[in-house]
Amino acid sequence: MSIKSYKDQAHMLVKNYILADHFVPYTSILTGILSCKLVYDLTDLISSFYIKTYPSLTKIQPVDWNNRGISTTRAIFVSSLSLYFVFWSDLFSDSKLSGLMVFRSSTLSTFGLGVSLGYFFEDLAMTLWKYPSLGGIEYVIHHILSGIAVA
Template structure:
C-alpha cells in the first residue's frame, strides 16, 4: 500500500511539473500569449454563459418566465458583467497603481510599454468582444442596434492592436475602465425583467449609473486626452495605425458616451419627477 501511494504521489508530481512547463514555456510564453489569452477569453465567455443558464434556471423565478430571446439576453448580460468586473479591475490596477506606466520610468517610452500580464488581460478582453459581437450580429437587432455594433467593433480592433503590437496599452486600459458602468446597466435590465421598475433599488441604481457614467465615461476620457496631450512627443512615435487609434476610437466612443449620458440624465429626471 505504501509503495502504491508513493508511486501515485510521484505520478501526480510528474503531471504537475509537466503542467507547469506547458503553461510557462507555451501557453504563457511571449509569442503565444496573444493567442492563448484570446482563446481563454472565448472559452471563459462560453463557460459563464452556460453556467448562467444552468444556475438561473433553477434559482430564479424571473428567469423561468422569460421568453427564449430574453433568456439569451439574460445570459449574455451575465457574461458581459463578469468581463466588466475583470477588465475594469485590471485596468484600474495598471492605470492607477502599477509602476508599468509610471512617468518615473524614463528608460523607455510610455506608449511602448507592456508586460505579459497586460498583454494577456487585453487578449481576454478581445475574446469577450469577439464573442459578444458575434452574438449581437447573429441575433441582430435583438441584443442591440447599430450603436452596439460600432462600439464593439471599434473596441475589438483597438484592443486587439494594442495587445498584438504592445503599443498604447496605457490608453487602451484608460478607455477600458469605462466598463465599470456595465454591471450597473445590466442590473437595471435585470430589475426591469423582475418587475421592479418602481422599486427603490431601481431608483438607486439609476443614481449610481449617473455618477459612474460621469466619472468613468466622461471625466476619465477628458483625463485620457489630456494625458495624450502631455505625452504627444511619445504618442507621435507610434505606428500610424496605432497613432490613429489613440485619437479616433476614444473620440468616437466619447461622442457615443455623451449621447448615452444625455439619455441617462433624461431617464433619471423622469423617474425623480414621478417620485415627487
C-alpha cells in the same frame, strides 16, 4: 519630427514586444472566448436556480440576460486588472521605466487585452447570430470599433 519619433516607438513596441511572442495574444483571445462560454452557462444555471421568473422569460430574454452576465464579468475583470496596474504594478511607475507610458507593455497587460478582444469577438458573433434581437447596427459597429481599438 517628434511625431515620427512616436510613430517609430509605437512600431518598435508592436514589433518587438506585443508580437514577439505569439503564444500570449492567441492564448488570451482563446481564453476570452472560452471564458465567455463558461460565464454564459454559469449565468444560465445560477439564474434558473435562484430567479423564479427566469424560466418564464421569452425566448430571447434569457440570451440577453446571460449575455449581460458575460459583459459584467469582463468589466469586473478589466477593472480589477486596471486597478492592479495603476496601484500595485511597476509598469506605470515613472521611477522604474523610461519613455512614454502608452508604449509600455507587459505579458499581463497583453493577456488582458487579448481576453477583451476574445470577448468582443464572442459578443459580436452573438449579436450577429441573434440580429436584431440583441441589438441593432449600432451594437455591431460598437463591437467592431472596440475590437479594432483593443487590437
